[in-house]
Amino acid sequence: MDRDSMRSRAAVAGVGTTHFGVIPGYTSIDFGVWALREALADANLSGEAIDGLIVARIPDNAKFAEAAGLRPDFSLVLPPTGRMAGVAVELACLAIASGRARRIALVYGNDGKSAGVSYGGSNDPYGGGPLWEPYGMTSPGAFHALMYSRYMAETGADRSHLAEVAVTFRQHAGLNPAAVMRKPITAADHAAARPIAAPLHLLDYCLVNDGGVAIILTDAGLARETGKAPVYVRGCRHASDFTQSSFPPDDFWRGAMARAGAASYAEAGAKPGDMSGLMIYDNFTATVLFSLEGFGYCEPGTAWREIQDGRLRLGGRWQANTSGGHLSESYMQGWALNAEAVRQLRGQATGRAMRHPELIHVMTAAPQCSSIIYGVEP
Amino acid sequence: MSGRGVVVGCCQFHRAYFPSAPGLDVPYTVILVRLDEGPLLYSNPGGPAWLPNVGAQVAATFTEVAPGQALVHFNPAPRP
Numbered sequence: 001m002d003r004d005s006m007r008s009r010a011a012v013a014g015v016g017t018t019h020f021g022v023i024p025g026y027t028s029i030d031f032g033v034w035a036l037r038e039a040l041a042d043a044n045l046s047g048e049a050i051d052g053l054i055v056a057r058i059p060d061n062a063k064f065a066e067a068a069g070l071r072p073d074f075s076l077v078l079p080p081t082g083r084m085a086g087v088a089v090e091l092a093c094l095a096i097a098s099g100r101a102r103r104i105a106l107v108y109g110n111d112g113k114s115a116g117v118s119y120g121g122s123n124d125p126y127g128g129g130p131l132w133e134p135y136g137m138t139s140p141g142a143f144h145a146l147m148y149s150r151y152m153a154e155t156g157a158d159r160s161h162l163a164e165v166a167v168t169f170r171q172h173a174g175l176n177p178a179a180v181m182r183k184p185i186t187a188a189d190h191a192a193a194r195p196i197a198a199p200l201h202l203l204d205y206c207l208v209n210d211g212g213v214a215i216i217l218t219d220a221g222l223a224r225e226t227g228k229a230p231v232y233v234r235g236c237r238h239a240s241d242f243t244q245s246s247f248p249p250d251d252f253w254r255g256a257m258a259r260a261g262a263a264s265y266a267e268a269g270a271k272p273g274d275m276s277g278l279m280i281y282d283n284f285t286a287t288v289l290f291s292l293e294g295f296g297y298c299e300p301g302t303a304w305r306e307i308q309d310g311r312l313r314l315g316g317r318w319q320a321n322t323s324g325g326h327l328s329e330s331y332m333q334g335w336a337l338n339a340e341a342v343r344q345l346r347g348q349a350t351g352r353a354m355r356h357p358e359l360i361h362v363m364t365a366a367p368q369c370s371s372i373i374y375g376v377e378p
Numbered sequence: 379m380s381g382r383g384v385v386v387g388c389c390q391f392h393r394a395y396f397p398s399a400p401g402l403d404v405p406y407t408v409i410l411v412r413l414d415e416g417p418l419l420y421s422n423p424g425g426p427a428w429l430p431n432v433g434a435q436v437a438a439t440f441t442e443v444a445p446g447q448a449l450v451h452f453n454p455a456p457r458p
Contacts, residue, residue: 121395134449136402137420138395146387146410153432195405198390247418248387248410 007267008378009097011223011230013216014043015339020211020330021113021180028058028109031212033068036107039214044226045103050216052101054092056084057333058109074101082283085334086362086370090236092217102219108335109212117208127246140283141205142197147248148286149199157304159199162285163190166203166327168312169282173324175314175352180209181328204285206326213335215342220378231345232378234359235268237261238370245367256369257294264371268359272297275373276357277344278312278320279337281364282327291365292318314352322352338362341374381438382455383413388430400443411436411452424451 016038018031026034032055040047053072055061057080065072074095078084085108092104119126120139132138152158167187173179185203193202223230239259241249265271272295280291289303297318298306311317323329323340330336341360343349362372387410394404401422409430411419423430424439430452437455440448 120393132420133396134399134443135408135420135422136391136396136399136406137408142389142391142408145389146408149388150386150432195390195392198392198405244418247420 005267006093006097006236007269008220008232008234008375010093010217011220011232012342012374013045013103013218013223013226013230014039014041015216015342016040016042016214017178017336017339018212020178020332021209023210024114026111026114026210028111028212029064029067030109031111031210032058032064032107032109032214035109035212035214036068036105039105039216043216044228045216049103050105052092052095052104054078054088054104054106056080056088056106056108056335058107064107070105072101072105074104082333083281083364083366083368083370085338086236086364086372087238087368089215089217089233089338089372090238090370093233093236096217096219102222104217106215106217107212108214108332110332111210112331113209119208131246139197141200143248144284144286145197145200147252147290150248151252151286151289151301152199155301155304159201160187160191161304161308162204163187164307164310165282165285165288165312166190168310169321169325169327172314172322172352173328176323176329177351179324179329180207181324200284200286206283206331207328209330211330211332211336213332213339215335215338229346229376231342232375234270234373234375234378235264235266236370236372237263237267238368239263240368242367249367252290252294252300253365253367253369254294254300257291257363257365257371258296260369260371261295261363264373268373268375270359270373270375272361275359275361277322277354277360278318279341279360279362280320280325281334281337281366282321282325285327287365288312288320291363294365294369295361295363295371314354319354322349322354334362334364338372345374345376380414383411383436383452385409385430385432385434385436385452386412386418388432409452419450421450421452424453428454430454
């Protein structure tokens with residue numbers, strides 16, 4: 001193996017999740033402490049063993065460490081935007097591979113639902129300003145609706161082709177007791193859902209809810225101390241496209257996804273056809289199509305057709321988001337998808353288990369794209 | 379700037395995010411226009427009768443929304 005390679009230098013020792021939904025009375029720090037407690041128990045570690053800390057959406061790493069009783073030397077806070085989970089995992093792997101830390105807690109807490117967070121309007125930090133507001137442009141949903149409108153014009157897809165994504169992930173959520181939205185939906189429900197920013201309607205949107213997720217990454221040499229089978233980070237990379245990022249990207253972020261994908265595939269020694277399952281950042285149904293194309297699962301402009309045979313469903317060739325994802329399990333901004341990947345690879349996804357998964361690809365399409373490949377073998 | 383361009387995105391808002399803003403009673407339409415010279419702009423159709431589509435060729439018009447305050451809107455302007 002290339003001595004400089006990051007392949008499997010780090011492994012997941014434990015994951016923890018809180019309950020998801022409307023959970024008043026907890027701050028993001030409280031959710032983080034809860035999730036971390038679960039992750040430490042899962043990893044069979046005490047807080048004293050943790051020498052690195054990365055928090056996200058939790059506003060203050062010092063306050064969090066104080067609340068959780070951690071003494072990390074390596075410590076930082078990431079911004080509360082989505083898509084930082086992949087960046088956090090890559091940073092932690094870099095820190096571990098360089099020897100700066102041996103056991104890093106990655107902690108995410110989100111009190112958005114109880115805090116009354118809504119998207120769109122003058123107070124939304126997403127976009128905004130004189131190029132947006134006078135024309136009524138606002139919200140991540142509208143941004144992705146504009147992208148999908150162009151996708152439809154270029155490919156021949158229409159709104160109905162998104163139903164398969166929404167219906168599939170809801171079906172998966174029905175198998176996951178932790179999921180917030182478990183009632184099955186049909187393509188007809190998707191068609192009849194009220195429009196928010198057409199062509200996207202309600203069932204094309206992720207949820208807004210409370211909860212937290214923690215992941216403990218350790219030096220791979222320490223991974224077996226947990227007593228459980230380690231899950232290795234076989235490859236990870238993020239790549240960005242911030243030029244003109246106030247506008248929908250001309251290339252649907254395909255350039256950044258291709259760079260992140262190629263680097264992580266090379267590191268992992270794997271390609272899309274080798275993946276047992278997929279965890280796709282589904283802030284909106286349409287993003288799933290952009291991701292499949294950008295990370296090389298199919299040609300640009302074809303994902304809307306490819307998925308109609310049910311291949312995203314549990315047992316399918318591209319079985320994806322077996323927890324229900326952001327659309328139906330919980331909007332944990334990518335974090336819970338990482339936890340689900342680990343649980344699947346450890347055979348702990350009871351009731352929704354993939355058959356003997358070996359490699360799972362966690363991917364994010366956004367101005368900051370990321371690709372993480374987890375595996376049961378180093 | 380020629381004021382000419384093409385619609386590269388189109389979205390209809392059904393939620394009133396800016397309830398007091400003039401001209402933004404729901405449903406309203408936001409278009410993304412690529413000007414011939416390259417820049418991108420968010421905008422709205424210049425008149426309510428026009429339902430824009432991606433690929434439509436357009437030309438800019440100025441709409442006065444308050445005394446001394448104008449917005450750039452676009453109307454269809456097919457080219458031969």
